[in-house]
Structure formats: C-alpha cells, structure tokens
Amino acid sequence: DSGVTQTPKHLITATGQRVTLRCSPRSGDLSVYWYQQSLDQGLQFLIQYYNGEERAKGNILERFSAQQFPDLHSELNLSSLELGDSALYFCASSGSGQGAVGYTFGSGTRLTVV
Amino acid sequence: GQNIDQPTEMTATEGAIVQINCTYQTSGFNGLFWYQQHAGEAPTFLSYNVLDGLEEKGRFSSFLSRSKGYSYLLLKELQMKDSASYLCAATNDYKLSFGAGTTVTVRA
Numbered sequence A: 001d002s003g004v005t006q007t008p009k010h011l012i013t014a015t016g017q018r019v020t021l022r023c024s025p026r027s028g029d030l031s032v033y034w035y036q037q038s039l040d041q042g043l044q045f046l047i048q049y050y051n052g053e054e055r056a057k058g059n060i061l062e063r064f065s066a067q068q069f070p071d072l073h074s075e076l077n078l079s080s081l082e083l084g085d086s087a088l089y090f091c092a093s094s095g096s097g098q099g100a101v102g103y104t105f106g107s108g109t110r111l112t113v114v
Numbered sequence B: 001g002q003n004i005d006q007p008t009e010m011t012a013t014e015g016a017i018v019q020i021n022c023t024y025q026t027s028g029f030n031g032l033f034w035y036q037q038h039a040g041e042a043p044t045f046l047s048y049n050v051l052d053g054l055e056e057k058g059r060f061s062s063f064l065s066r067s068k069g070y071s072y073l074l075l076k077e078l079q080m081k082d083s084a085s086y087l088c089a090a091t092n093d094y095k096l097s098f099g100a101g102t103t104v105t106v107r108a
Helices: none
Strands: A005-007 A010-013 A019-024 A031-037 A043-050 A053-057 A064-068 A074-078 A087-094 A109-113 B003-005 B009-013 B018-025 B031-037 B044-049 B053-057 B060-065 B070-075 B084-091 B096-098 B102-107
Touching: A005 A087, A010 A019, A019 A087, A019 A109, A031 A074, A043 A064, A043 A074, A043 B096, A074 A087, B003 B084, B009 B018, B018 B031, B018 B084, B018 B102, B031 B060, B031 B070, B044 B053, B044 B060, B044 B070, B070 B084
Parallel strands: A010 A109, B009 B102
Antiparallel strands: A005 A019, A019 A074, A031 A043, A031 A087, A043 A053, A064 A074, A087 A109, B003 B018, B018 B070, B031 B044, B031 B084, B053 B060, B060 B070, B084 B096, B084 B102
C-alpha cells in the first residue's frame, strides 16, 4: 500500500456522461498530481494542486476539471465523456518542497467509456 | 516543450543484460527518473539522476549525461519478473514528463 488511495478502481460509463475520480494523498502530503495514461500514449500530466490551490496545468481538456478540498483529498471531474477518454488515471502525491522527488503514485482508476 | 524518446520494445534472455536508452529535450530540466510499470498497475520508482554519471542500485543502474540529453537504464541478471514497461521521465521539479515507455520481455 503506497498510502495514496484512489477510488473507484474501475469505472465503466457511457459517452456523454460525467464521472468523478477521487484521490486521497499520503498522510502529510500537500501536493496532488493527476496523470492520464491512454493505450497509445504515455503518462500525461494533467494538473497539480498544492494545499487547496491549483499550482500547475498540463494537457487537461476543458471538459475536465479538478479540485482539492480542505482535507487535502482531490477529485478529478470528467464530463461529456468520449470514447477517447478511456484510460488509466493516476494520482500522485508529494510532500511540501519535495516535488517530483517525493512522488508516490496511487494504484489508479481505469475508466472505460462505451 | 517536452520531448522524451525511448525504444518501444526490447527482448532479452533470462540472466542477460539489457540497456534501455532515453533521450530528452525539455525546458527547466532538474533530473531524470526511471520507473517500472507492470500492465494495469502504478509506476514504481527505480532511480533518479540529477548529476552526470552512473548510479548503481543492485541489479539496476542508471546513467545520465545532461550535456547530451541522454540517459540509460541498465538491467543486469535479468529475471522473468523484470518483464514490464520501463518509463523514462524528466522533471522540472514538480511535474514529470514521461516517455511512452519501453516494453521489456524476458524470455527463458
């Protein structure tokens, strides 16, 4: 157990729908990062939150949004889903000042859009 | 922008050595990571190079040349359980820019 918890592990939904993926960071970690891994692409950075504030944005679609709550858990909201959104979505957390060196990945959420 | 290149696939025999090369062109480069990823699972940390040179950790070693934008991961005494995808990733401190990964197949 890495200490980073992602739920649900699997999600199957139809095109056009909206889903929410949840991530609880490792205890004490203030930063949460979201990554998408499609079959034909490597891991792509989506967005970072630090202590409730958006810190950096990567290749995140406008249909996607995220937030980090006061208890530091984060949610990634995916709307108007398309077949191409089917992917593994990973969350990672790191401690204050650690950046990528302190990354711990969650086990991921596999999203299948049918 | 970020550009990370690594071979798509490599095959080797159990007990052999395999070297996975990675070239990168990134802005704000701080260091180079190697991760191992089994299908459907999270990436697991293997190594992190900040300075030029070789870092050895058991059967795995990683090399970095910042001036050439080049790194390699060396896997020695290959075991069947080493069959996995190996991801090269450059960091600008907070985020990781990943290559597409190299699938290593170890054959008996």
